Amino acid sequence: MSELKCTGTIKQIGELIKFESGFQKVEFILTTNEKYPQDVKFEIVKEKAEQFLQYNKVGNAVEVDFNIRGNEHNGKYYVNLTAWKVFKADVEQFTGLKQDAPVVESAEPTDDLPF
Numbered sequence: 001m002s003e004l005k006c007t008g009t010i011k012q013i014g015e016l017i018k019f020e021s022g023f024q025k026v027e028f029i030l031t032t033n034e035k036y037p038q039d040v041k042f043e044i045v046k047e048k049a050e051q052f053l054q055y056n057k058v059g060n061a062v063e064v065d066f067n068i069r070g071n072e073h074n075g076k077y078y079v080n081l082t083a084w085k086v087f088k089a090d091v092e093q094f095t096g097l098k099q100d101a102p103v104v105e106s107a108e109p110t111d112d113l114p115f
Contacts, residue, residue: 007063007089008032010056011039016049024049028056028083030064042066044083052086061089 012029026049032038042064044052056062065085071078 004066004068005063006030006032006040006042006066008037008040008061010058010060010062013053013056013058016053026052028052030062033061040081042081042083044086048084052083056086062086063089 008030010028011031014027016024016026018024023046025043025045027041027043030040030042032040063086064083066081066083069080069082
């Protein structure tokens with residue numbers, strides 16, 4: 001399967017869920033940056049769950065690398081989007097707008113006009 005990525009803004013972060021086996025996960029909702037934005041639920045598991053909580057918060061613009069996990073239970077099929085890398089999104093890529101360098105005006109008049 002090809003590499004899957006999704007860019008958007010973190011809308012919601014769930015609580016860290018710990019299981020008796022030692023397995024842990026956290027779920028989060030990402031609002032995509034598209035013409036028709038979608039809210040997509042991801043989960044992040046094991047030790048990466050705590051790292052995610054440490055470095056991310058609601059409102060962050062992020063890019064998520066993820067895998068699709070599917071399973072069957074009692075004749076029903078389930079799909080999970082399992083994030084394995086979450087990092088700050090490039091603002092230009094995220095918004096589609098270039099950030100211009102700030103304009104700094106000089107207090108000194110300049111006489112080197114091109115005409």
